[in-house]
Amino acid sequence: MVIKILRSFAARVLDDDSTKKPHSQIEFLRDFLSKHKYIYTQDFEENLVVLKRKHLVDSFLVTNLDGSIVVSSEGNGHTEGIMGTAMLSYIKSELPDSESVLIKRNDSWFMLFPLEKKVFIVKAGSELSNIELRALSFELNSLLQTNKQTLEKKRVSQTA
Amino acid sequence: MARVIAIASGKGGTGKTTVTANLGIALARLGKKVLLIDADVAMANLSLILGMQSSPITLHDVLLGEAQVHDAVYDGPEGVKFIPSGLSLDNYKRVDSERLLGIVSQLNEQYDYILLDVAAGIEKNVLSALSASQETVLVTMPTSPAIADALKTKIVAQRLGSKVIGVVINFVMNENGEITKNDISSMLELPVYGSVPYDPEVRKSFMQEKVSPVIVRKPDCPASVELTKVASRLSGIKVGDSPSSSKKGFLAKLFSIFRKK
Numbered sequence: 380m381v382i383k384i385l386r387s388f389a390a391r392v393l394d395d396d397s398t399k400k401p402h403s404q405i406e407f408l409r410d411f412l413s414k415h416k417y418i419y420t421q422d423f424e425e426n427l428v429v430l431k432r433k434h435l436v437d438s439f440l441v442t443n444l445d446g447s448i449v450v451s452s453e454g455n456g457h458t459e460g461i462m463g464t465a466m467l468s469y470i471k472s473e474l475p476d477s478e479s480v481l482i483k484r485n486d487s488w489f490m491l492f493p494l495e496k497k498v499f500i501v502k503a504g505s506e507l508s509n510i511e512l513r514a515l516s517f518e519l520n521s522l523l524q525t526n527k528q529t530l531e532k533k534r535v536s537q538t539a
Numbered sequence: 540m541a542r543v544i545a546i547a548s549g550k551g552g553t554g555k556t557t558v559t560a561n562l563g564i565a566l567a568r569l570g571k572k573v574l575l576i577d578a579d580v581a582m583a584n585l586s587l588i589l590g591m592q593s594s595p596i597t598l599h600d601v602l603l604g605e606a607q608v609h610d611a612v613y614d615g616p617e618g619v620k621f622i623p624s625g626l627s628l629d630n631y632k633r634v635d636s637e638r639l640l641g642i643v644s645q646l647n648e649q650y651d652y653i654l655l656d657v658a659a660g661i662e663k664n665v666l667s668a669l670s671a672s673q674e675t676v677l678v679t680m681p682t683s684p685a686i687a688d689a690l691k692t693k694i695v696a697q698r699l700g701s702k703v704i705g706v707v708i709n710f711v712m713n714e715n716g717e718i719t720k721n722d723i724s725s726m727l728e729l730p731v732y733g734s735v736p737y738d739p740e741v742r743k744s745f746m747q748e749k750v751s752p753v754i755v756r757k758p759d760c761p762a763s764v765e766l767t768k769v770a771s772r773l774s775g776i777k778v779g780d781s782p783s784s785s786k787k788g789f790l791a792k793l794f795s796i797f798r799k800k
Contacts, residue, residue: 398716404683405718408690408726415694433698510637510666514699 423526427452430522434515436503437487441519444468444496450523456500459489463500467491479509492516541574541650543643544773545672545701548679549688551659554709555678557741558766559656560588561754565770567618569778571651574612574620578639578668579658581631583624589615590750591623599625601642602634608642616755620650636667643671652774659688661695670699676732676773677706681717686726693727705732707769712737733769738762 389395417433419426431438431452438456441449446461470480471493480491488506492499492513499516501507507515546559556579563575577585577598586592594613600606601622608622615621625631643653657668669675675696679689693703706727708720711734724731740760744753754763771778 396715398714400716400718401683405722405726408683408687411687412690412693412726412728415690417697508663508666510663510670510699514670517700 419522421529423522423529426522430515430519434507434511434518436501436507436515438502439515439519440500440502441523442498442500444498449497459500459502460498463489463491464498467493467498479512481506494520541647541653542674543647543653543655543672544704545578545655545657545669545675545696546678547657547665547669547675547692547696548677548685549659549661549690549692550679550685553678553680553685554735554741555659556585556588556656557752558678558707558709558735558769559654560585560752561763561766562770562773563615563619563652563654564617564752564754565767566652566654566774568767569770569774569776571774572620572649573618574622574646574650574653575615576622576639576643576653576655577624578636578655578664578671580624580634580636580664581658583626585621585656586623587750588745588752589619589621590752591615591621594623597623597625598642599627599630599634602636602638603630604638608645612646616751636664639667640671661691666695666699669696669701672696672701675701675703677703677727677729678709679706679723679727680710681708681719681723683718686718686723689727693729703729705730705773707732708734710737711735732772733765735765735769736761 417429419429427450438452440451440456440460440463442460442464443449444464446464448456448460466482467480470477478492482489483506486504488503490501490503490507490512492501494516497520499519501512501515546555546562548555559575563573567573575585575589577583579585580598580602586594591613594611596606596611598611601608601611611622613621613623643655646653655668655672658665675692677689677692679685689706696703706723706729708723708731711717720731720734738753738761740757741753741762744751744756747756753760754766757763767778
């Protein structure tokens with residue numbers, strides 16, 4: 380008991396603290412976060428690249444319900460667009476309350492998510508959960524709306 | 540409309556559940572209507588910390604579609620409302636945590652704050668809770684493994700559209716090797732809402748015949764005081780301005796009588 384009290388007293392008085400701040404780990408973690416900064420710019424094309432990095436996907440494609448392309452992160456994808464919308468339309472006709480469709484093809488996953496009369500087709504190395512797919516679709520939809528408004532403003536100012 | 544805030548950390552054992560319970564009570568003391576939801580559907584223990592283990596209808600039942608959400612809301616300490624998660628492992632496997640977003644939106648109008656106690660890790664039920672929230676507060680310890688997990692949680696929360704607004708540092712012992720408040724703030728690029736000291740009273744609160752959160756059992760202990768400050772910073776209400784602080788003690792009442800005369 381006496382030894383315990385003396386030890387505790389000595390630890391306090393002599394500041395017997397053998398721990399040291401792990402500076403190298405702090406730097407490592409700072410560096411880690413800096414690689415995950417996703418800052419959007421005024422450039423729509425650049426924002427698509429940011430979005431791909433942020434959501435860890437290989438590519439995405441947005442189509443209208445007839446399969447025509449609204450936007451593509453790779454600048455192409457007509458075949459995927461038509462196939463994806465046709466497939467979603469078929470599945471929706473068989474299972475009307477289905478929310479998303481996930482397809483494993485070769486080493487990639489293709490994920491289809493309908494939102495506001497558009498189909499979001501995402502390709503990634505691993506499957507996204509429905510929550511992640513929805514988050515990506517909502518964010519992409521929001522970017523599309525912002526871009527549409529920007530283009531509209533430009534058009535109005537040019538005509539004026 | 541309620542502020543829906545996820546209390547998350549990534550790493551287990553950082554004290555998320557303790558912070559959620561005590562923060563909820565501190566916010567209620569500031570005059571806010573508070574609902575706590577145990578969103579840790581696999582390892583639920585918020586009910587144990589609140590001392591309310593007997594709940595016939597739980598979040599599991601609501602997520603399974605077998606009960607209405609209002610039937611799973613219970614009265615907690617000091618006016619806080621509370622939705623517990625069940626302890627059943629069978630139900631945990633069956634529940635669809637994605638329904639949490641719909642549940643939260645049903646309750647949105649009735650509260651000022653809805654705090655979601657999120658599980659550790661970044662599994663599906665964590666993603667569900669983060670995506671059901673508008674804001675996220677991270678709870679970490681002043682050590683690099685805990686901060687690394689908090690960083691990952693921050694990135695995931697942002698990906699899901701939840702705004703990460705601040706961090707609470709828990710178990711602070713002021714040892715030389717601890718990562719300082721300023722370092723944590725700059726590493727996470729977030730304001731620090733509070734540095735809750737390691738306080739044996741928190742642990743002792745679980746070791747009572749009737750368990751109650753430390754802020755109820757020992758409101759003046761260092762951890763309780765700091766958690767009250769966290770609530771104050773989160774709500775933007777100064778502790779002295781709160782309705783509960785207007786309740787005067789015996790001596791204050793006595794002095795005020797003499798002052799009037």
